[in-house]
Amino acid sequence: MPEGHTIHRLAARHAELFAGDKLHAASPQGRFAEGAARLSGTVLDGTEAYGKHLLHHYAAELTLHVHLGLYGKFTDGPGKPPPPVGQVRLRLASDRHWLELRGPTACELLTPPEVAALRDRLGPDPLRADADPARAYARISRSSPPLAALLLDQSVVAGTGLIFVTEALFRAGLPPTMPGRELTPAGWRELWADLVELMTLAVERGRIDTVRDAHLPAAMGRAARVDRHGGEVYVYRRPGVPCHVCGGQVSRGKLAGRNLYWCPTCQSA
Secondary structure, three states: OOOHHHHHHHHHHHHHHHOOOEOEEEOOOOOOHHHHHHHOOOEEEEEEEEOOEEEEEEHHHEEEEEEOOOOOEEEEEEOOOOOOOOOEEEEEEOOOEEEEEEOOOEEEEEOHHHHHHHHHOOOOOOOOOOOOHHHHHHHHOOOOOEHHHHHHOOOOOOOOOHHHHHHHHHHHOOOOOOEHHHOOHHHHHHHHHHHHHHHHHHHHHOOOOOOOHHHOHHHHOOOOOOOOOOOOOOOOOOOOOEOOOOOOEOEEEEEOOEEEEEOOOOOOO
């Protein structure tokens, strides 16, 4: 599932393509035909991302809400749209560009109260200027579940997925299984600031890089990471290999049915 930086990049891309344009909307697949009919002929006022949720705001207080989930994907291009291939849930087109959406978990129109309710059920997004990290810490500081589980809970922090969570915890020297209530206010301030930094960098680069300069391949004389997710990381999907910092073996375990990665030496606090 795409993490929050990908959704913020998509919001910026879609605004670049279509903001201020009157759009033609269609649902070749048919599953969003009614919604597409309501959108067609309206002007896109702007876009925004909140965590893993993408919002297109149209005239007449229409908002398109998309959650890509595990399989959702956007494609776009210049000029006239090509003939639809596969299950195209939504197609948007202007005189200059086209965009297609396939396989999302959610593709729906929301009213303003429904948009407000969506925002209310999400935690603060480290990539948003209006984020209130104190709201997340209020939940974390009174919670006994593992810190990693809390950070993956979108109602606590929005936009963080397994890569950002495992890597930020490593960089903070915090064990992922530590109960949330044991995280100090100072520890949370440092962790939040690092999430903001890492996620902002990911928006700029289009990939997740978490390794500090001293541990990059060139600095350490090691081979670069080869992985479909790209980017240099400390522990994510590196079980059984040496930690870049201490040389100990990176561990893997399960948390709520998901793989978890950490260094027992560096994250022993």
